[in-house]
Structure formats: C-alpha cells, structure tokens
Amino acid sequence: MLWLLLLQVWVSCLWLGHGEVVDSFASCPEFFYGDTPPDKALKPQNPAWICQTLKNQRFFATLYDKDRRIPVYSAYKYEPGKVVKNHTWTVEPQLIRSNLPKEMQTVQTLERQYNISKAEIMQSQAVNTDYEKSGWDRGHLNPNGHHDTPDSRNVTYTLTNIVPMNATLNRGSWKNYEQQTMRQKTKKCQTDKIFVIVGAVPGNSSIANGRVNVPSYIWSGACCKTTNNTVSAWAAVAENNQDQVWDLTLGDLENSLAQLKAVGRGWLRLPTGVVESPLLERLKPQVDMILDNLL
Secondary structure (H helix, E strand, O other), X not given: OHHHHHHHHHHHHHOOOOOOOOHHHOOOHHHOHHHOOOOHHHOOOOEEEEEEEEOOEEEEEXXXXXXXXXXXXXXXXXXXXXXXXXOOOEEOHHHOOOOOOOOOEOHHHHHHHHOOOHHHHHHHOOOHHHHOOOOOEEEEOOOHHHOOOHHHHHHHHEHHHEEEEOHXXXXXXXXXXXXXXXXXXXXXXXXXXXXXXXXXEOOOEEEOOXXXXXXXXXXXXXXXXXXXXXXEEEEEEEEOOOOOOEEEEHHHHHHHHHHHHHHOOOOOOOOHHHHOOHHHHHOHHHHHHHHHHHO
C-alpha cells in the first residue's frame, strides 16, 4: 500500500490528466496537481472528504478516515513564509452532522453555541484529549510552516490534519525534511505551482483506548512546474518508530518504470539504502499487487 500511495502521487506528475477526478473533492480541486486527486485506491472504508475552511476561505484538502480517526492524507500548495501564528486546536463540525457549520470550530464552541456534547463530537473524530499524556506528538500532515499567512498557518491545527507521530521523528528527521529538504527541492520551482500530498499508513496500534490509530508510516509526495516549465517531483517516507526519512526522487521512479516496461514485471529498483532495508522486503506483497495494477 505504501508504494502505491507514492507511485500515484508521482504518476500524477508524469502523465498529466491520467488520474481520476474524485467528485467529492470537486469543490476544492485546486490543491492537487492538475486538479486531479489520487484515485479510489486510497479511500478508507468510512471516508470523509474535507475542504478545510476558515473564515469562509478554503486552504487545503483532507481525506479523513472516520473509523481510525486519522487523516489518510492532506493536500496543499507549498507557500512557506515567516509569520506569527496564534493557533487553537479545532475539530470538524460537519463530521458530526451535515447541517452544522462548514468552518472548523473548537470543542468548547460546539458545546456552548450549538449544544453538542463532547461525547457526540468524539464519536466522529479525534479530540485534543486523545493525545494528552499519550506519549505521541500531534503530528501535522500539512505543516503550518509551509504557509505564509496567519490564517493559512492556523488552519493546519485542525485535528483532522493530525496523526499520532513518534516525537523523535516529528522533531528530528521529519522536521528537517519539512524545513530543509523541501526548501532545497523547490529552489527551481515556480512559486505558485508547488503541490504536496502528505499521508499516513494505518498501523496496528492505537492511543486513547483504541480510539485513534497510530500510523506505521508517514509519507510525502510533491511535484511542481519548474522555471524552465518542466515537471519536477520527489517523495519521502518514514517509519513512525524511528528517526529516519528515506528521500526518493523522480529519477528513481522513472528508472523503475522503465525497467518494469522492459520486462513486463519485476521488482522496483529503488535507492540502495531502501532496497537493503527490511522495510521494502516487508512490503513486497503489496508492491506485487501494485505492479499488477500498473502493468
């Protein structure tokens, strides 16, 4: 499943317009490269498509898993800047009832202004208390540092954009990827044409007495139009129990696809460090399934 997610992000950059437009993101397709979200292979059993909204403005898109109470992915445009944020943790009212406001709200606001109990809120999504004393960070998929206005930063603090993340990873290698690697990778990109999808692969453990799934992997895929009007793409993946990020490039994918087309089937040729790691071997059954779908 993990490599399927990354391949789909890359393929959306390699063959523009060859993806399936998901109708549920029809009102906010602008956060995906070519207005084309990933296809149904990413959809969980109990999904919610969220156009993340604050002050009547849409800022990014999230596919949410209501059973596991974590996002599958968040998609956004990379527009970093240095601004002051004044964040408050919020939830998504329309996950509770469709007739509630479309803008994210705090639990306290929903309780006081809409007479909704915290228990009712907790049935549909994670809340801040799920993370307290859990030993896990509140890990952003769409990080606040990738945005350049107070509102675009504050909106990332919705808990529908958050997963339980290993604290060492979140504050170490993944933070370095978000801040340093992304800045380096985007140097030749047109500033208004950088698209990112960051996602989580569900794991086998949870916090808050089984309420919130702890992902096994965190992944990111990005692509942009360069100043030379070509397409650049890259990706990263990390196991959510160690402080290491695997950095993958478009060239790695192109070499792998060329090899697959030549032999009709085969094993992905990825960077040496990844191939030699136990990560890839554990994912071999899923990758075999992916190759069946691609060829």
